[in-house]
Amino acid sequence: MEAKKPNIILINADDLGYGDLGCYGSAVNDTPHIDRMAAEGLRFTDFYSAAPICSSSRGALMTGCYPRRIGFGMFDGNHVLFPGQRVGLNPNEITIAKLLKSAGYATMHIGKWHCGDQPEFLPTRHGFDSYYGLPFSNDMGRQCNRRENMLPPLPLLLDESVIEQQPDQAALTSRYTEQAVRFIRENKNGPFFLYLAHMHVHLPHYAPERFIKASRNGPFGAAVACMDWSCGVILRELAEQGLDEDTLVIFTSDNGARTTEGGSNAPLAGGKATTQEGGFRVPFIMRRPGHVPAGVCNGLVAAMDVYPTLANMAGAKIPTDRTIDGADFSPLLRGQPSGRDTFFYYMNDALCAVRNGKWKLAALRGNWTKCEPVNELYDLETDIGETDNVYEKHPEAVAALTALLEKCRADLGDSAAGKTGNDIRPSGCVDNPTTLTQYDPTHPYYMAIYDLPDAG
Numbered sequence: 290m291e292a293k294k295p296n297i298i299l300i301n302a303d304d305l306g307y308g309d310l311g312c313y314g315s316a317v318n319d320t321p322h323i324d325r326m327a328a329e330g331l332r333f334t335d336f337y338s339a340a341p342i343c344s345s346s347r348g349a350l351m352t353g354c355y356p357r358r359i360g361f362g363m364f365d366g367n368h369v370l371f372p373g374q375r376v377g378l379n380p381n382e383i384t385i386a387k388l389l390k391s392a393g394y395a396t397m398h399i400g401k402w403h404c405g406d407q408p409e410f411l412p413t414r415h416g417f418d419s420y421y422g423l424p425f426s427n428d429m430g431r432q433c434n435r436r437e438n439m440l441p442p443l444p445l446l447l448d449e450s451v452i453e454q455q456p457d458q459a460a461l462t463s464r465y466t467e468q469a470v471r472f473i474r475e476n477k478n479g480p481f482f483l484y485l486a487h488m489h490v491h492l493p494h495y496a497p498e499r500f501i502k503a504s505r506n507g508p509f510g511a512a513v514a515c516m517d518w519s520c521g522v523i524l525r526e527l528a529e530q531g532l533d534e535d536t537l538v539i540f541t542s543d544n545g546a547r548t549t550e551g552g553s554n555a556p557l558a559g560g561k562a563t564t565q566e567g568g569f570r571v572p573f574i575m576r577r578p579g580h581v582p583a584g585v586c587n588g589l590v591a592a593m594d595v596y597p598t599l600a601n602m603a604g605a606k607i608p609t610d611r612t613i614d615g616a617d618f619s620p621l622l623r624g625q626p627s628g629r630d631t632f633f634y635y636m637n638d639a640l641c642a643v644r645n646g647k648w649k650l651a652a653l654r655g656n657w658t659k660c661e662p663v664n665e666l667y668d669l670e671t672d673i674g675e676t677d678n679v680y681e682k683h684p685e686a687v688a689a690l691t692a693l694l695e696k697c698r699a700d701l702g703d704s705a706a707g708k709t710g711n712d713i714r715p716s717g718c719v720d721n722p723t724t725l726t727q728y729d730p731t732h733p734y735y736m737a738i739y740d741l742p743d744a745g
């Protein structure tokens with residue numbers, strides 16, 4: 290008999306670092322619900338987001354492809370997508386939501402999309418039956434740091450319509466969670482796929498008063514606790530509906546933390562928008578009692594691997610007419626090796642580094658503003674913090690990893706080397722793009738302007 294298709298809840302935090310959860314060693318953030326999820330499930334130590342920044346990472350998670358493969362390395366010169374851009378996730382891409390929908394799943398996306406805000410690019414055009422959330426980052430509305438060059442009001446979307454502008458961000462996670470509970474109840478006979486992409490912990494940090502009062506780590510700790518609370522509500526709802534064993538819950542993050550605002554990637558070096566481990570390596574926890582063993586997994590897994598893994602669990606057919614970079618990692622759940630031994634680190638369109646097994650070779654060290662040539666080799670098994678450059682000591686490893694970089698450059702391209710790549714697909718592009726909202730001073734916005742200046 291065919292195994293029952295599991296319900297799937299994919300929870301994606303924003304800018305949450307490797308060291309920001311109790312179960313990953315945080316001593317300052319309170320995450321009892323996520324810690325319980327990790328204790329009852331599998332916690333991964335070597336999971337990589339596809340990029341150290343939002344849009345690229347999210348496009349890869351949805352398509353199982355490296356960002357460059359789908360034209361998501363850069364966005365008309367921007368590091369991430371901005372309101373009203375003409376580019377977005379190509380409607381020809383087959384997202385995990387489209388795959389699961391074709392396999393009979395009810396699908397919903399709640400929260401941050403950030404794969405394009407033109408109608409052609411919205412979640413509802415990419416396999417989600419419904420959508421409720423912010424189509425991009427929470428610092429992309431009317432905010433007091435942008436008096437000179439103000440963005441249009443921050444839109445809250447229901448499916449494809451703006452239902453509120455400049456929503457109260459402190460209340461938004463509660464509203465997301467309410468939508469999640471409603472979706473679970475309406476689809477409790479399953480199977481369902483819920484992609485819940487939190488606003489937290491991206492700047493600015495607006496959290497309910499009770500979390501701010503209780504936080505031991507300022508506004509950042511409050512944002513983490515608010516997200517943890519939401520996870521607790523969802524886990525409780527699954528238990529009450531008798532869906533614990535029928536539902537795979539995944540918790541992860543789109544990229545590493547900014548360390549200047551209370552976030553931590555400890556013990557990793559670097560953070561958001563860097564090519565060091567702290568930019569890419571993020572928490573990843575899976576829980577499904579009776580199906581996913583409890584413990585810690587040290588296998589190398591990348592965000593692109595989520596796509597084929599979920600597709601196979603759901604009995605959905607993975608596309609064969611195009612390159613998919615993901616490898617099904619479910620053998621790791623049975624203590625066997627997964628199909629991945631290599632991971633490439635891109636900063637936007639520049640190929641910066643490669644990991645193979647325990648070795649990481651960096652040819653460029655990158656961040657928001659520049660990528661500088663380096664010759665660095667690290668043994669990540671003994672030197673997770675990238676402190677001891679052993680490039681000169683292991684020429685054979687350097688040669689082997691350099692060959693991997695060359696192969697990747699030919700395949701995916703590398704802006705730093707002036708290479709386009711042999712197997713890349715274009716992002717979507719529309720004529721005459723418009724923003725979802727326009728500022729109207731006579732409109733009774735809930736909140737005229739966000740008073741926190743932080744962005745990033």
Ligand code: MG
Binds near residue numbers: 303
């Ligand atoms: Mg992010």
